[in-house]
Amino acid sequence: MVNWFWRRRPPARVLRLRSRGELSDARRVDFAELAPDVSTFLGQAAYLQLGYFETLGRLVRATPGLGEKEAISLAAGRALAKHRQLVDLIRDRVGDPTDAMEPFREQLDEFRGKTIGARPRETMLAVHITAGMLDDFYLALSSGYGEVGRRVERILGESSDREQIEEILGETISSDEEWRDLLSMWARRLVGDTLLVARSALVPERLATDEKRIEPVFTALMAAHSRRMDELGLNS
Amino acid sequence: MVNWFWRRRPPARVLRLRSRGELSDARRVDFAELAPDVSTFLGQAAYLQLGYFETLGRLVRATPGLGEKEAISLAAGRALAKHRQLVDLIRDRVGDPTDAMEPFREQLDEFRGKTIGARPRETMLAVHITAGMLDDFYLALSSGYGEVGRRVERILGESSDREQIEEILGETISSDEEWRDLLSMWARRLVGDTLLVARSALVPERLATDEKRIEPVFTALMAAHSRRMDELGLNS
Numbered sequence: 432m433v434n435w436f437w438r439r440r441p442p443a444r445v446l447r448l449r450s451r452g453e454l455s456d457a458r459r460v461d462f463a464e465l466a467p468d469v470s471t472f473l474g475q476a477a478y479l480q481l482g483y484f485e486t487l488g489r490l491v492r493a494t495p496g497l498g499e500k501e502a503i504s505l506a507a508g509r510a511l512a513k514h515r516q517l518v519d520l521i522r523d524r525v526g527d528p529t530d531a532m533e534p535f536r537e538q539l540d541e542f543r544g545k546t547i548g549a550r551p552r553e554t555m556l557a558v559h560i561t562a563g564m565l566d567d568f569y570l571a572l573s574s575g576y577g578e579v580g581r582r583v584e585r586i587l588g589e590s591s592d593r594e595q596i597e598e599i600l601g602e603t604i605s606s607d608e609e610w611r612d613l614l615s616m617w618a619r620r621l622v623g624d625t626l627l628v629a630r631s632a633l634v635p636e637r638l639a640t641d642e643k644r645i646e647p648v649f650t651a652l653m654a655a656h657s658r659r660m661d662e663l664g665l666n667s
Numbered sequence: 668m669v670n671w672f673w674r675r676r677p678p679a680r681v682l683r684l685r686s687r688g689e690l691s692d693a694r695r696v697d698f699a700e701l702a703p704d705v706s707t708f709l710g711q712a713a714y715l716q717l718g719y720f721e722t723l724g725r726l727v728r729a730t731p732g733l734g735e736k737e738a739i740s741l742a743a744g745r746a747l748a749k750h751r752q753l754v755d756l757i758r759d760r761v762g763d764p765t766d767a768m769e770p771f772r773e774q775l776d777e778f779r780g781k782t783i784g785a786r787p788r789e790t791m792l793a794v795h796i797t798a799g800m801l802d803d804f805y806l807a808l809s810s811g812y813g814e815v816g817r818r819v820e821r822i823l824g825e826s827s828d829r830e831q832i833e834e835i836l837g838e839t840i841s842s843d844e845e846w847r848d849l850l851s852m853w854a855r856r857l858v859g860d861t862l863l864v865a866r867s868a869l870v871p872e873r874l875a876t877d878e879k880r881i882e883p884v885f886t887a888l889m890a891a892h893s894r895r896m897d898e899l900g901l902n903s
Contacts, residue, residue: 481727484740488724491717497765497772501754504720504747511744518737529733536733 465633465645466575473521474531475539475632476569476583480514481532482543483507483562486554493551502595503555509592510562516586524579542628546621552610553617556600556663559593560618561625563659564652566591568629571648597663604664615666622656701869701881702811709757710767711775711868712805712819716750717768718779719743719798722790729787738831739791745828746798752822760815778864782857788846789853792836792899795829796854797861799895800888802827804865807884833899840900851902858892 466472487507494500521528546557570587573580604611626649633645660667702708723743730736757764782793806823809816840847862885869881896903 481736481740485724485728488721488743489728492721492725497768500717501765504717504750507724508744508747508751511740511747514740515744529737532733 465637466572467634469576469579470525470531473525475535477514477517478532478535478539479565480510482539483510483558484514486558490551490554505592506596513586520582542624545624552603555596556614557621559596560621564625564656567652567655601663618665701873702808703870705812705815706761706767711771713750713753714768714771714775715801716746718775719746719794720750722794726787726790741828742832749822756818778860781860788839791832792850793857795832796857800861800892803888803891836899854901
């Protein structure tokens, strides 16, 4: 259906979305106009973190080695902490957190279902790839929400402690060509769904007429994604 | 095999093991002699918290309602935080946390398997009951380890944020006689295994000759357990 984000050019420079300054002011203003109301924004961001926690928790249990268990549980704990901080922020500024998250449950649960691979390594890569993109996306969106946005920026800007997961994945990929091919393919498959989730977070009426406004943001997301793939030794 | 802990008398007073002062000095000294080496003590305590986290994480996923998800994830996050604090303490004082936990993995995984019920409510009760007893037990043991023990006491003495889980269970039990009977029976079944885990944490050579020394501690554990059951409205 939407294939506009596949029109990917090799980026002139790699935009890291982690820090606001790196999106130009013009882009930021345009982007903010597409931003949904604050309850939608926070509800989705909070529910996504809960989803990472659930997926990582599942991985902790599926992983026999204690060292890997520790690495994954560290990231699971961070996702949960971010979720709880976002829930507190919702309670503080918007109202009932459950009400704010409920409308996105079905869609995000379905998305999360697609990130569960046949093998734990696939699921691990899925969290790294999808959370990497969506955290970038919500960080970029946060500039549209004043003080609340700055609080989101602080919460999502904190470390997600996924470095050890990246290391584990990197070792698997560098030691085995078959794994490298399998995981490259798996990551490619996830990108489309992840971008759809990001896109669906935006105001649909505006999106229909302002398709072009959003493109630079998605180009930047894709560039950051390619960098993440490179760092893992995967073909993007 | 061991049925000594079933010789339960109605306790003259309910001993809450949460605070050290409530075990008499004499009991504390006797008990300390049965305490295992510090690596065993910390390894078990840390691995148990990881197990609660894994079980609660599984429950978060199995629970459709967002309100309940929040309640359970709060407790899951606390268990993980305690696990990580204990892991840090092991790294600080004993050595590699994985090495310290590894020897107890099989036994504690098997125990954890028994706490997974056919229905989520059973599993939820299992965590409340078994973690309640074992946290009490490790708190009582901690007095035998000087400064390290005081740090364990601080870690395990912090809230486990299981109050909301207790509320959910209480509502289920008070609203449905069949649930009450089912959960009463389930809890009774768990107590034996939980006491075996506690018992197996102690030094076996000493235990053989000093059976009587440990009895008051287990009487206190059972009294605290009965109180927990009463508070939930279950028949102990």
